[in-house]
Amino acid sequence: MLEExxxxxxxxxxxxKASFTGGxxxxxxxxxxxxxxxxxxxxxxxxxxxxxxxxxxxxxxxxVEALFDISGKGEIREKLERMGFYEGDELIIKRVxxxxxxxxxxxxxxxxxxxxxxxxxxxxxxxxxxxEHQVILKSDNHIDILDEFGELQFACNEIxxxxxxCLALKKRLDKLESKNREKREREELxxxxxxxxxxxxxxxxxxxxxxxxxxILVNAKKLREYADESHNILYVKEGSILEEFDRVINCVKNxxxxxxxxxVSKEELDSIYYNLEETAFSLxxxxxxxxxxxxRLEEIEDRVELxxxxxxxxxxSIESVLREKEKIENGLKGISSLEEEVSQVSREISLxxxxxxxxxxxxxxxxLKAAKRLKGDIEREIHSMRMENTAFEVRFFDPPTGEDGNxxxxxxxxxxxxxxxxxxxxxxxxxxxxIASGGELSRIVLAMKKVLAGTGSVGTVIFDEVDSGIGxxxxxxxxxxxxxxxxxxxxxxxxxxxxxxxxxxTHFLVSKxxxxxxxxxxxxxxxxxxxxxxxxxxxxxxxxxxxxxxxxLEMLNxxxxx
Numbered sequence: 001m002l003e004e005x006x007x008x009x010x011x012x013x014x015x016x017k018a019s020f021t022g023g024x025x026x027x028x029x030x031x032x033x034x035x036x037x038x039x040x041x042x043x044x045x046x047x048x049x050x051x052x053x054x055x056x057x058x059x060x061x062x063x064v065e066a067l068f069d070i071s072g073k074g075e076i077r078e079k080l081e082r083m084g085f086y087e088g089d090e091l092i093i094k095r096v097x098x099x100x101x102x103x104x105x106x107x108x109x110x111x112x113x114x115x116x117x118x119x120x121x122x123x124x125x126x127x128x129x130x131x132e133h134q135v136i137l138k139s140d141n142h143i144d145i146l147d148e149f150g151e152l153q154f155a156c157n158e159i160x161x162x163x164x165x166c167l168a169l170k171k172r173l174d175k176l177e178s179k180n181r182e183k184r185e186r187e188e189l190x191x192x193x194x195x196x197x198x199x200x201x202x203x204x205x206x207x208x209x210x211x212x213x214x215x216i217l218v219n220a221k222k223l224r225e226y227a228d229e230s231h232n233i234l235y236v237k238e239g240s241i242l243e244e245f246d247r248v249i250n251c252v253k254n255x256x257x258x259x260x261x262x263x264v265s266k267e268e269l270d271s272i273y274y275n276l277e278e279t280a281f282s283l284x285x286x287x288x289x290x291x292x293x294x295x296r297l298e299e300i301e302d303r304v305e306l307x308x309x310x311x312x313x314x315x316x317s318i319e320s321v322l323r324e325k326e327k328i329e330n331g332l333k334g335i336s337s338l339e340e341e342v343s344q345v346s347r348e349i350s351l352x353x354x355x356x357x358x359x360x361x362x363x364x365x366x367x368l369k370a371a372k373r374l375k376g377d378i379e380r381e382i383h384s385m386r387m388e389n390t391a392f393e394v395r396f397f398d399p400p401t402g403e404d405g406n407x408x409x410x411x412x413x414x415x416x417x418x419x420x421x422x423x424x425x426x427x428x429x430x431x432x433x434x435i436a437s438g439g440e441l442s443r444i445v446l447a448m449k450k451v452l453a454g455t456g457s458v459g460t461v462i463f464d465e466v467d468s469g470i471g472x473x474x475x476x477x478x479x480x481x482x483x484x485x486x487x488x489x490x491x492x493x494x495x496x497x498x499x500x501x502x503x504x505x506t507h508f509l510v511s512k513x514x515x516x517x518x519x520x521x522x523x524x525x526x527x528x529x530x531x532x533x534x535x536x537x538x539x540x541x542x543x544x545x546x547x548x549x550x551x552x553l554e555m556l557n558x559x560x561x562x
């Protein structure tokens with residue numbers, strides 16, 4: 001419940017302080033007195049956008065501060081505890097707006113963020129003005145209103161939780177499948193690389209060996225010429241080296257017969273002879289074996305090119321290619337498939353979807369029951385506000401079908417819900433946002449608030465513009481309805497109609513004064529005589545007569561008795 005509100009330097013308000021009570025608090029005053037500014041100040045405390053334009057022209061900053069009684073409000077106490085701001089049954093919120101742009105928020109004296117503030121606001125105050133009308137007109141919100149009425153929020157939240165779990169699992173599945181695809185692609189690449197190396201089958205030193213063989217093939221003719229010439233010199237031609245060396249052997253033999261002291265032995269000379277002879281024969285055989293083989297040369301060149309391509313890909317040498325082959329083999333051993341994990345997550349998704357569908361169907365049945373009750377309650381309330389021919393209905397539309405043939409489930413179940421209305425006999429029911437006028441919509445909002453009064457968790461409900469487009473007897477009925485809502489919530493209502501103001505438990509007068517050259521807004525609580533004066537003014541305007549005053553007194557007394 002909002003107990004105190006203090007506003008400083010906001011628009012035409014210099015400084016304003018107001019204390020509120022439980023029940024129905026009504027605010028009245030001349031047009032332009034500043035009632036909307038007070039609502040705007042409360043909106044700031046609920047997280048609305050703050051602008052330097054709101055600051056009083058002579059000031060550098062404006063601030064709004066409120067004291068709430070949160071006793072018995074378990075949800076907001078728990079939230080404050082999680083934030084570290086809980087300090088008992090009182091909650092103080094302060095918001096400072098600066099021209100320099102350094103806006104600040106305080107919760108129980110602690111600096112807080114706008115997100116923290118807005119997360120608390122849903123438990124504190126609900127402003128039913130033009131924004132609330134838009135909320136009710138928007139069909140996306142109708143399912144939430146139905147759930148609130150049927151007290152089905154827990155079941156809906158359970159479905160939302162399951163739905164979010166399914167989304168998280170689907171996200172995980174997508175990542176696993178993507179990773180699995182990457183692994184399969186990696187495995188295919190490694191297998192290709194291994195196959196490429198194995199098919200070529202490089203051997204250490206093979207590349208140099210092939211180059212050497214190629215060199216011999218290319219120079220075969222020249223090599224044969226060198227070998228033949230060498231063989232001829234050593235062995236074949238007249239006066240060959242071996243022929244001349246044989247003469248040397250005979251000469252040495254003759255010397256040794258005359259002078260055995262010669263240090264040259266026959267064995268050494270024979271050894272040299274036989275070595276030269278063996279060399280000559282080797283050169284002869286070498287020359288015979290030499291031949292130019294074009295096919296072999298092409299084969300070598302192709303093989304050298306294959307080995308070169310491997311070396312270019314895998315490190316520049318045969319050794320590095322074979323090391324890379326070993327790495328690839330180890331890499332293939334280390335690749336583990338994620339197929340089992342993918343299957344497990346897929347099974348989890350399937351099981352959760354089954355539970356989600358089951359719970360969504362159960363919730364849909366409960367919503368159908370709640371929709372029938374809501375129709376009766378809303379129509380009863382609207383009829384009592386002089387809209388006797390109005391028909392209200394909660395329509396359910398077939399949800400789209402999913403890939404599995406079952407109804408597609410969204411975060412709030414499987415239902416697509418929209419409110420339909422007809423305000424005149426014989427007219428077909430149409431969507432709420434196509435049928436309701438301003439005055440009708442105000443009464444529908446109030447009817448819904450009246451019906452939902454016992455189920456809402458918010459402490460304070462503010463009605464702004466609830467009297468738009470109505471008057472007379474209808475206004476009296478609305479005043480009575482507002483007081484009924486005030487039995488379950490603190491209600492604040494800004495009104496221009498005396499029929500509504502009469503039902504207030506506390507009546508505030510918002511007035512505008514001029515002090516010097518400055519305009520200022522003030523709020524004061526009216527006592528019984530002052531209240532009678534204000535009701536009289538609201539009835540008679542400028543032309544106030546005794547009969548007007550008597551009528552005002554009669555209205556006040558009648559409202560008290562109801």
